[in-house]
Amino acid sequence: MVTWNNLDTVKAYENLQKVTPVNLAAVMAGENGAERVRKYSVPMAAGMAYSYAAKQVDDEVLAALAALAEEMQLTEKFEALYNGEVINTGEKRMVLHHMTRGQLGNAVVADGTDKRAFYVEQQNRIAELATKVHNGEITNAAGEKFTTVVQIGIGGSDLGPRAMYLALENWARVNNTFKMEARFISNVDPDDAAAVLATIDVAHSLFVLVSKSGTTLETLTNESFVKDALAKAGLDASKHMIAVTSETSPLAKSDDYLAAFFMDDYIGGRFSSTSAVGGAVLSLAFGPEVFARFLDGAAEEDKLATKKDIRENPALLDALIGVYERNVLGYPATAVLPYSQALSRFPAHLQQLDMESNGKSVNRFGEPVNYVTGPVIFGEPGTNGQHSFYQLLHQGTDIVPLQFLGFKNNQMGSDVVIQGSTSQQKLCANVVAQIVAFACGKADANRNKNFEGGRPSSIMIGEQLTPEALGAILAHFENKVMFQGFVWNINSFDQEGVQLGKVLATKVLKHETEGALKVYSELFNI
């Protein structure tokens, strides 16, 4: 049995605050720094490694973090989660996204079904559909193959699948598994749908409508937008659309769709990239085998997250270091900096994953907490970010912890040698240089050119951004966020904070407004 306690009530947290902070610039200098890089690294799935040498930790801090993990029963709480306890207490639901890619513990039965079997069944049904689309068994009314898949969804039905698609698009092209181009419509801004529709061939497009409830206003609005366009082109919309939804939603049994694939209430939108929400578009774009490899990477990483030793559990370790930085060292934000153009939208996905999960002020029992929880998350790919906001990261008045990602090899193979090195070597040299520049700094008598250092970072290092590596990275962050939610004793799996805006927007559209809301509405001529 696990016990749910607030962070500020546990003895190990009190002890953590007493540990002498590490002087990062000092410990990362010289041979000691080299030794730290060799020592402070944990293997990840898909041959990757999580290196935390440039974090403000030493053996004493790590021991205090291990004690915190033990006292707060963090791996036991994960065990309870994957064995089907109702961890999402706000909505009284189990949390089963791990089961879309494997089964870590006991069978979990819900709604009269073994859930692992249910998720596998959906994957198989999607694989079957994708194969038929690819081989021409399923075509448009004219008997021609579909060439484009368009996902219609918002939030978790958009950011994750879109980031994963972009991450593997070029990899798939050079590995000859690229099947269909994917596009995404998300915003209720009508220009979003209009712009996508203006640049695709609707007659050869298959639309994937994604809404768990079947009632998401943005998504249904964009569905109508698309149906109008199909009708204007003389096409039968029901032959161009599939649905991804829950079995109980109005979309589930509708004749408006070629097929419907199911997710359920045990998977939050932001955790749904490995469910049918990501599965449909990614299987159609790259083939079911690529999606299966992505799931394999995630499953392998999940297994590491069950390990009790924090030095063997990269997600747990990352989570604990993040809590130390946020609650003890007082850093308010975290930057995610992938040195891979393919991960251009991965920070936007993590922004949702982390901020929507852990941007909470009450604990899982609804009581206010007396400590800060989830930080602001932002990021852009390197080296682009270096020429943008890194100035503040290096010399600003706030310290922002950094999460780098880097790969030895690029995805597309082609490269060019300039000044004795390839672009890929330059890319890697830059990320390596940044880690040391942030950690160690460099003294200069001209204070404007002085770098204090002491700015912590970690890095995930992989051979190449493959489907397995992507799955491992995704699972790592999902599990990190989960563990941090456990430490803060919050419910990471609901999002009540998005409700009030929806309620007020409906009032505005019904003209049931007063006060400031009424005047603002008039300013917009609503």
Added chain:
Amino acid sequence: MVTWNNLDTVKAYENLQKVTPVNLAAVMAGENGAERVRKYSVPMAAGMAYSYAAKQVDDEVLAALAALAEEMQLTEKFEALYNGEVINTGEKRMVLHHMTRGQLGNAVVADGTDKRAFYVEQQNRIAELATKVHNGEITNAAGEKFTTVVQIGIGGSDLGPRAMYLALENWARVNNTFKMEARFISNVDPDDAAAVLATIDVAHSLFVLVSKSGTTLETLTNESFVKDALAKAGLDASKHMIAVTSETSPLAKSDDYLAAFFMDDYIGGRFSSTSAVGGAVLSLAFGPEVFARFLDGAAEEDKLATKKDIRENPALLDALIGVYERNVLGYPATAVLPYSQALSRFPAHLQQLDMESNGKSVNRFGEPVNYVTGPVIFGEPGTNGQHSFYQLLHQGTDIVPLQFLGFKNNQMGSDVVIQGSTSQQKLCANVVAQIVAFACGKADANRNKNFEGGRPSSIMIGEQLTPEALGAILAHFENKVMFQGFVWNINSFDQEGVQLGKVLATKVLKHETEGALKVYSELFNI
């Protein structure tokens, strides 16, 4: 004569800290809230308005901010800047980006030239080239028209022009001024260039190489990448490339380019969207007339920034409120939330503009400051963000000030009515609802569904995102950042913080490493 003082040495700042903070949830409720919305609004250029009713200000706070502006001589400092004083003290340069779109004060002569005349000459030369490209006077070797323009640049040569292109792409399409599709290559990751080259027709592409110094490693590397591709296609690179650079750069007189257009050292990369850096690609994409309209909007907004009354000067007011939030109220980050899909990359541009300009720890004389300076800036378009990170903004433990943007009309015209309202009405209803939800909150006995409110925001409201409106918005933020730099007494126009990483990356590539740098380099097989 202006005097440069640190913020914590001026009397008005001491007084500002003593003013009673505004209880936003209270003042924004009921009829008082309505009155605030009517009262706390400043006209901007292009028919826009800056509404700050939902900021934590009242007449007393505003008076204290006005006193700060006066004591710190903020508009006088701007006057000194546009009259050609050496405001960029670190690099000993004038700061003349305003002059690319107008002349606010005296003629400024540098390098033997009247600078306004110089910038206008470059615009005219670009307009001439663009017109010849569009009408087929300048073609590829086969005599065929160019259809695509590809900008090669990084940082300020990429983010601003890219954000502006995306902002006007759909507007140009529906207004029949769309001339050429634009693409962008920036990252040294070879997959960036490879992916762009794989999806364009190089034989009909014109490349714009942008590097002020002519020595930016990423940009020169990508230039080689592109030249390789052109050579492989049997094309003469010099007939497919133009350069935007300084007159003293190695690119300026090279035969490798069809033409070269000039900027100079008085315009920082992040302030260069209205110079030849933005001018070439935007004039080629949309025609010189559209670029001229964009400049007109910026020029009109610049004039407002000269006004001494903070209630008539939206950029100054925005800057002062931001300082109040950052230094007195202690908020560490700011989110930029455009309710317009066309502004999808505008937050990324602002991230550079703001964080690279004001992420500094020393004042303009190189002395450390004792107060926080530039905040972390991040953002995504609404309504997408609502389904992502807004949870933390509404219910997280930190307060994040918000900058909304919204337009009464969409750009593309097409829309759909669902549940009695258009998508555009839904979009506007959402932004209005969010302002009030953040400010006022809503009490709920279930603490998990409780919204405390008190979360400040401002909004810029426009009729439509036109070239003029975009210019006005851009100039607003450039001027806001400048005024904040004046308040913090820092030099917003250099970026020494990006240098150390470059130096270390070069060492890595030369294998001149030791310690941590050496071990990390080995991990990447460099």
